[in-house]
Amino acid sequence: MNRRRISLSELVLLAVLAVVSGFVYWALVQAWIALQIAMGPFGDLAQHVLIGGWMVAAPLALYIVRRPGVGIVVELAAALVEVVFLASPVGPMLLVVGLVQGAGAEAAFALTRYRRYDWGVFVLSGALAGLASTVLGMVRFGWLTQDWFAWRLGLQVASGILLCGIAAKVIGDALARTGVLDNTPLGRARRETTSPDTEPVPVA
Amino acid sequence: MTALGQALPHDSVLHRRNPTVKLAVFFVVSVVVLVPVDPWTPLALLVVAAPAVVHAGRIPWPTLGRAALLFGPFAFSLLAVNAVTRDGPVVAEVLGLEVTRTGLTVGVALALRTVLVGTLAVAFTLTTDGARLMTSLHQHARLGARPTFAVLAGYRVLEDLPGRWTTIRQAQSVRDPRHRRGTLPRDPGSLSRAAFALLVVALRQGERMAIAMETRGLGSGPRTVHRPVALDRRDAVFAALVLGVCLLVVLVTWRAGLLRTWSTV
Numbered sequence: 375m376n377r378r379r380i381s382l383s384e385l386v387l388l389a390v391l392a393v394v395s396g397f398v399y400w401a402l403v404q405a406w407i408a409l410q411i412a413m414g415p416f417g418d419l420a421q422h423v424l425i426g427g428w429m430v431a432a433p434l435a436l437y438i439v440r441r442p443g444v445g446i447v448v449e450l451a452a453a454l455v456e457v458v459f460l461a462s463p464v465g466p467m468l469l470v471v472g473l474v475q476g477a478g479a480e481a482a483f484a485l486t487r488y489r490r491y492d493w494g495v496f497v498l499s500g501a502l503a504g505l506a507s508t509v510l511g512m513v514r515f516g517w518l519t520q521d522w523f524a525w526r527l528g529l530q531v532a533s534g535i536l537l538c539g540i541a542a543k544v545i546g547d548a549l550a551r552t553g554v555l556d557n558t559p560l561g562r563a564r565r566e567t568t569s570p571d572t573e574p575v576p577v578a
Numbered sequence: 579m580t581a582l583g584q585a586l587p588h589d590s591v592l593h594r595r596n597p598t599v600k601l602a603v604f605f606v607v608s609v610v611v612l613v614p615v616d617p618w619t620p621l622a623l624l625v626v627a628a629p630a631v632v633h634a635g636r637i638p639w640p641t642l643g644r645a646a647l648l649f650g651p652f653a654f655s656l657l658a659v660n661a662v663t664r665d666g667p668v669v670a671e672v673l674g675l676e677v678t679r680t681g682l683t684v685g686v687a688l689a690l691r692t693v694l695v696g697t698l699a700v701a702f703t704l705t706t707d708g709a710r711l712m713t714s715l716h717q718h719a720r721l722g723a724r725p726t727f728a729v730l731a732g733y734r735v736l737e738d739l740p741g742r743w744t745t746i747r748q749a750q751s752v753r754d755p756r757h758r759r760g761t762l763p764r765d766p767g768s769l770s771r772a773a774f775a776l777l778v779v780a781l782r783q784g785e786r787m788a789i790a791m792e793t794r795g796l797g798s799g800p801r802t803v804h805r806p807v808a809l810d811r812r813d814a815v816f817a818a819l820v821l822g823v824c825l826l827v828v829l830v831t832w833r834a835g836l837l838r839t840w841s842t843v
Contacts, residue, residue: 418659
């Protein structure tokens with residue numbers, strides 16, 4: 375586990391990640407509204423199909439920065455952006471949602487003491503984020519006393535695995551290939567694994 | 579609506595209130611309205627809140643109405659799904675699904691809660707400047723200097739995002755062989771490619787800003803604040819008034835026997 379103090383550039387990277395995620399989350403809300411209308415009386419289930427997309431920032435931030443707590447911090451910041459700047463109808467409760475979903479996603483990485491970043495950890499991260507989100511929905515909307523609870527749980531976990539866990543790894547790798555993450559722990563780790571025999575280029 | 583994170587360009591009582599106090603009060607009200615699941619409590623709060631924010635924030639009714647239309651479908655879907663998925667006396671049958679009295683009650687309550695919180699969210703955004711909020715959080719909520727600078731940098735990125743999004747979408751559309759003049763592709767593939775490009779551009783901009791900030795020594799020690807945000811007695815009066823009215827409404831519906839919670843619905 376890396377205990378060095380987080381640098382300003384890493385904090386700015388997390389803030390930018392949170393802002394773009396907040397913006398994309400807000401765009402996802404528009405897609406969600408369209409899907410809700412298309413699904414008629416089953417519209418409320420649309421949120422479970424898309425829920426993973428609202429949690430992807432946490433595993434992505436952990437993958438890039440590789441420090442304890444950044445998953446929760448980035449989800450909280452993305453929620454703050456949605457509430458404060460984009461007027462989310464969920465209101466400040468979104469901060470609690472971000473906290474719970476971020477903690478769920480981060481739990482998988484914490485179990486490996488932030489040392490493993492393979493597919494299995496990302497799948498577990500998405501599943502736990504979906505599970506945490508379901509527990510919160512039970513408190514906020516009384517899902518447990520409603521029909522379709524098994525559907526809600528199944529869809530949330532499946533969406534969490536696909537649109538949160540797996541998507542975070544795919545997006546992180548794609549971002550790294552562009553070179554934009556070269557100065558981050560993810561960029562450095564990729565350089566170490568892809569070219570172990572390459573001599574470092576001397577700096578003039 | 580104004581640009582992202584920018585308040586309406588005029589002065590009002592809500593514009594002048596301390597942003598941290600406003601956010602804290604908004605949070606408490608949102609937590610309080612989690613308790614009732616009867617339609618009367620959120621309805622009464624909405625009847626009080628909508629004219630109050632319009633008057634205190636000098637927000638035009640059409641502006642508030644247009645924003646409310648955005649979260650209308652969310653509210654309606656909550657009503658629809660709760661109406662057909664909760665046990666209770668059946669009052670109607672729609673598309674082979676049984677609509678129950680309990681489901682309708684809870685559904686209307688959750689829909690009204692959504693409209694209420696959405697109205698407050700719009701009022702908060704339209705009367706709060708983003709940079710002033712961050713300065714206030716730094717001054718009054720003890721948010722550290724480095725996270726404050728980082729979020730302010732993120733806020734700057736956010737301001738540019740809609741413009742960058744349009745530029746990227748237009749650039750990708752021009753290169754698309756299926757390009758049709760005057761229209762932008764709306765398929766999920768085009769949108770996700772544009773979102774990825776937006777993320778890359780934003781991260782590059784963030785990296786450049788971080789280097790500029792470090793070069794200027796930002797975050798290396800305590801700093802003074804440009805344009806400090808005031809926190810005075812009027813903010814305390816504002817908080818007491820809003821929370822007092824909120825609790826009064828809940829008390830009245832409880833005394834009138836209208837208040838329902840998850841355990842009594």
